[in-house]
Amino acid sequence: MSSTGLRLPASVFSVNVEHLAPHCNPAPCVIAGRRGSVSVISASERVTGDVLFIRPGVEHKVVCANGGINAIYLDGLAWPGSFPCAQRLQGRLADIAVDALFLEAGAQAELRHRLTSGTTPIPQQLGEVIETIIAEPMLRLSQLELAHRLKIERTRALRMFKAATGLTFRRFKQWSALQHAARQIAAGELVRTAAMDAGFADTAHLSRTFRASFGLTPSEAIAGGAQAGAS
Template sequence: MTEERHRAYQYCSGLPGLEAVAISSDRTFPRHAHDQCGVGVVLDGGHRSWSGVGAVEAFAGDVITVNPGEIHDGLPIQARPRSWQMLYLDPVRLADLLHEELPREVEIARPALRDPVLAGRLTRLFSEIAAARPDAFAVEEEMVRTLMHLFARYGSRPAPRPGPPPFVARALQRLEDAPGEAATLAELAGLSRVSRFQLLRGFARATGATPHAYLIQQRVRLARRLLAAGRRPAEAAAEAGFADQSHMSRAFMRQFGVTPARYRASLA
């Protein structure tokens, strides 16, 4: 069995609502979602991901994107680590930056792009953020230029998507409303008076994940928001519903690629 290779660095951008992470990893990331809009560049190797438009592949030089709340996963194409840099921007901040130029409701139409100009802008923006002393003015200017290029070329209004069956929608609502509370299959199935088997099958078809996996995703996203709000890791773990801090740390690492401690330190 080969040893897993994984390195991740989280950077403070100096601007509210903008985060940056650099990862080199041969890990497979489970299906999950982010609260933010993500855009980045593959630096080395190849990356395969399931997305809302199906399976996609990206290689060195390609731009990769994800919309807020979009379910996706990730695994290496070759049997070696792939490396990428990713920027995550809060949706409210994004809407504030773009509202004068683009429709208020806009998303990135494609999860993988071959655009050398955009890749170059993203690389320069990341370099500004990763500098020993980031210049907030330079970061903001390059960010706006990069986002305008991205959304002017690849932005689109969200297409209407069929919602999940009502019994799945009720289960989703319960898990999203109270991720910190314990849940059971019997409880979720009972919300719509379906069997546990029906719930499992319908939930997986609608979301690509099991109810338990989806609950862990929601808990990790809640923990991330709590950490950003200043909670200590142990406090965030308890409020998000994890058994203890170590359980949260493992789930956080699997989903975001960085530890809660490193994420919290990047916000200081």
Template sequence: MPLVVWPAALAMWGPGDMSSKHAHHAMHLMLCRTGTLSIRVDSAKKDTRAAGVLVGPDVPHALDARGTEVVLLFVEPESHDGLRLRASLTESVRLFDEAARDALLASLPREGPIPHAAIGPWMESTLEALAGPTTTSAPRMHPRVRKLLRHLRSDPAPEDTSLEALAEVAGLSSGRLMHAFTESTGVPLRPYLLWLRLQRAAGAIASGRTAGEAAHAAGFSDSAHLTRTFRRMFGTTPSFLQRRSQFVQAQAKAPDAS
């Protein structure tokens, strides 16, 4: 399962699925590798077909991408990248036709496995291509924040992520840390910590661990807590990620079986 640990983004790919009407806080880019999907937004009475869609934060929508493979990108809307994406939206969603989809996916293979190493550059180029006008400049990393990030990304994950404990690690006051962290990463500390925990959980699930094991590894109280948070942020569940991971693993092994 292609997963890239960015401060506030998560990418994955696999078979398309159908979702009932829902909303989630993360911005959501879905691109069909081939074919099209249908989407219904807000109170619209009819579905619209497109080769891809970018959905704004907390926008009620329903999707049907069955019968095709999709590439998904979730972005924290309060992050630097999220603000740039939000600036590109003139409505609650942005639709992409086949030509626009092909341009966005040009650096990735059109079918079969997607190399993990290709996902990071694709995310970067896609966010740049879709970014709207914004006066927000690229953040400059504070050295104490860089130190804290190394601590947060260490393995195993630190158990105490209270503001007081993190301020002590960084060597800054609590108030100064919150300000410096947002300036340095483009996302406030608490949303970043949530994204990091979700990314840890997603990585654990993709590696074959159960939802309960993933929840424990990422600092959630139990699998139910992880599932609720996944659904709120991404509009899906850890079990959905497990199915995608199994699909990707089966695709990767297919050439060996022939």
């Protein structure tokens, strides 16, 4: 398989709330308070700072006393540290992270570069599958179809997919659909419409998944004036 220059997306969300309920972000995340410092609290630590990096898969809550949170999710980034849940970003790295949160040109790519020791080239066929999943959240692509498109055995295809994206095949599909729905909601779409367009069974399914990954429900995001961007 030849390799591709596929760049996995980074989603930026901004919401005017004072806290996020306990949740596990599926992808590495950089978070900053809109009007002051922010704290990430897990079972083992509390980390406070202006800009924080949060590893995926660890339950935590977020508190921002002055209200307002900006977050960027870096799909496919292999989290680089040994810290339990979160660490402060400082100096030039913090400046780059803030630029990335405000969608400054080139900042997200530089942030990725500085936060990881390197990336593994993604085979072209796999890159095409990933692009399809991101572009078509309602697509019901099966594990067997993934293996067929990659022309390899199913178990090997699933291992390759996780190595490239950092998520299992099933979780990546759900996460891509969730980000699609979140961007629609932030743009003013009805929750039930966003749920249908992203392939969720109903609004209750979307709400459960939304809260488990973001720490707030779609209704809370709407009430907080959520905004979204992607690159």
